[in-house]
Amino acid sequence: MGSVALAYMGEAVQPVLEDALERQNRFIAGNLRRIFLLIYRMVGNAADAQDLSQEVFIKALQRQEQLRDPEKAAHWLSRIATNAAIDYLRRHGRVSFCELETLAEPLRTPPAESPEQALLRAERRALLEEGLQVLTDRERAALLLRDVEDLPAEEVARHLNCSKATVRSHIANARTKLRRFLAKRKS
Numbered sequence: 001m002g003s004v005a006l007a008y009m010g011e012a013v014q015p016v017l018e019d020a021l022e023r024q025n026r027f028i029a030g031n032l033r034r035i036f037l038l039i040y041r042m043v044g045n046a047a048d049a050q051d052l053s054q055e056v057f058i059k060a061l062q063r064q065e066q067l068r069d070p071e072k073a074a075h076w077l078s079r080i081a082t083n084a085a086i087d088y089l090r091r092h093g094r095v096s097f098c099e100l101e102t103l104a105e106p107l108r109t110p111p112a113e114s115p116e117q118a119l120l121r122a123e124r125r126a127l128l129e130e131g132l133q134v135l136t137d138r139e140r141a142a143l144l145l146r147d148v149e150d151l152p153a154e155e156v157a158r159h160l161n162c163s164k165a166t167v168r169s170h171i172a173n174a175r176t177k178l179r180r181f182l183a184k185r186k187s
Contacts, residue, residue: 028057031074034149035081041144042085042137044129052088056081078149082141082159089137131181135174138162142170143178 035056040049060077113121132140138160145156146167157167 024061027060027073031077032057034074035077038078038081038144038149039085041132041148042082042141043088044132048088048092052084053081056084059084075151075155078145078151079159082145086137086141086160127182127185131178134177134181136170139170139174139177142167143174146171 032053036049036053039052039056040046043049043052056077059080060073135143141160142156145151145159146153151159153164153167157164160167160170
């Protein structure tokens with residue numbers, strides 16, 4: 001094959017590569033915050049959540065065929081993130097929670113609230129983070145996937161590799177523990 005043919009092929013392939021790169025960038029931008037927050041809520045540490053988020057996107061981008069349908073890709077990405085967080089927790093045990101203010105600048109949203117509202121939100125967040133610490137890893141994952149990510153029980157069961165009944169049990173136990181925790185805090 002001559003150099004003219006190779007140059008022509010390079011010119012023909014360039015738009016395809018640029019289009020693929022643009023799709024990857026849109027996929028990452030559209031899911032980064034959601035995946036980071038899912039992982040952060042599970043592992044409770046911003047630095048670890050950032051590292052795990054990177055790993056999740058690397059794994060996802062290595063399997064381009066899974067990214068064709070955006071809705072399925074989002075669920076698939078959530079599953080990778082959940083598994084990565086659970087694996088991390090198994091390897092490292094529980095980690096201490098840190099404030100969300102330590103996050104990288106691109107993940108922050110500028111506050112458009114009064115100082116009183118910001119204080120109340122920070123208190124609620126701290127209370128929630130403290131309450132999540134009383135849950136087991138599986139209870140925390142099931143509760144976050146079901147109530148925060150709004151996934152159906154069947155999907156949560158697939159993410160956690162267990163039955164729907166087990167998911168319901170984890171969620172019920174988590175809610176009970178959180179209610180007890182809040183009741184103790186009020187008294």
